[in-house]
Amino acid sequence: MYNYLDFEGPVRDLDGKILELKKLSETGEAVDVADEIARLEKRSRDALRDAYKALNPWQKAQVARHPDRPHCLDYVQGLFTDFTALAGDRSFGDDEAIVGGFARFRGEPVAVIGQEKGNDTKSRLRHNFGMARPEGYRKAIRLMDLADRFDLPVVTLVDTAGAYPGIDAEERGQAEAIARSTEKCLSIKVPMVSVVIGEGGSGGAIALATANRVYMLEHSIYSVISPEGAASILWRDSTRARDAATNMKITAQDLLGLKVIDGIIAEPVGGAHREPKGAIEATGRQIAAAFDELKAVNGDYREHRRQKYLSIGR
Known part of the structure; x- marks a missing residue:
């Protein structure tokens, strides 16, 4: 059931x-x-x-957070072969909220980085529910540097409620790590494709999603703050999360209309959690199509990203 x-x-x-x-x-x-x-x-x-x-925006938020929804490692297993995970930021430690390494996507070598929430109590605690600390973002920076050095395309899979807000994370430079990771996304010379597969929460998502092409699954959400957080700030009442979700334009359909994202990946009827294999296969087809489209950029991927983000809101 x-x-x-x-x-x-x-x-x-x-x-x-x-x-x-x-x-x-x-x-x-x-x-x-x-x-x-x-x-x-x-x-x-x-x-x-x-x-x-x-579905209204609040219902879409519920679907995006569904515990049975396929997570990052499910996509890695379903779409990539020869995956070799790398650990650690070479500065403090390893953060399992962010997983990444090198793999082959349809026979071609790529770097893949994503946020993993876990699928049971034990794994959710190990991955900290997908909420990364500074060392997680610094690990992502290290992987993007390696991808840039070896001329490998980058795929990122975004699924986080946001960066971890704990005191220890702030003490180790959370804001700086997120900013550096976002900067690295903009500066690498290789093509980068990002997919929001569940929640795209605040800077914790942007740190991995500042890509040449950004896609969202049909029932995923992408926002500057969670609906509950926005309701607490605006109305001092977290129970008004439904109102916040409606006003914040957090759905894939809203964000495509605002040209914040480049496309929507259709989910099986009833959401990705009801038919994970179908959702994962559709995501793979979109990633492959995106890389084919990016070949027309003729290698100037940094300028492509620059123009993409400068044009938002014009």
């Missing part, structure tokens, strides 16, 4: 009835119920499709 979201109540009820009928059928306690199951399954699919046709 899925972890159902609040707005998926009708789907949850129908799926519950289907499960009950299947159990009765297996134990021989019911007459042939195949036709009834088929009818309910169709109603469930239709209800799911209708629910996801008109």
Whole structure:
């Protein structure tokens, strides 16, 4: 059974009835119920499709945060071969909130960097729920430097609620590390493609997403602050997160209209968490298409990024 979201109540009820009928059928306690199951399954699919046709920004935020949504390492496993992870920032330590290394994408060598949230309690604690400390961003800088040195394209997978806000992170220069990572994204001479696969939270996301091409999955979000954080600041009431999400323009559709991102990757009906393989494959196709398009830049990727970001808001 899925972890159902609040707005998926009708789907949850129908799926519950289907499960009950299947159990009765297996134990021989019911007459042939195949036709009834088929009818309910169709109603469930239709209800799911209708629910996801008109998601509001707050509902999209809930989908983007769904615990069963595929995370960075799922994409690495599904899209890349010969992945070799590198650890440490050569200054303080290793931050497992950011994973990265070198791999092959459709046979071509690339550098891949992403934020990993984890998929159970143990891994979420190990990866700090995808919230990186300064050493995580400095690791990303080191990987981008290596990619630049060896002329390797860079792929980044963004999924974080934001950079870790703890005292220890601030003491070690969190703001400076984020700024340096953003600067490095702008200065490398190789093509860079970024995909927001879940949450793109604040500077913690921008530090990896200042790329030549930026895409978002259909139900992902990208914002300067979380809806809860914005509500706490604006209204001193975090329960007004729904209002904040609506006003902040955090959805992929809003940001494409504002030309902050370059495209939207369609998700399977019901979100990436219902069919991870389909979402991962669609992401791979978009990354490949982006690199093909960037060949027209003729190598001047730094100037391409410069013009891209200077043009936003003009």
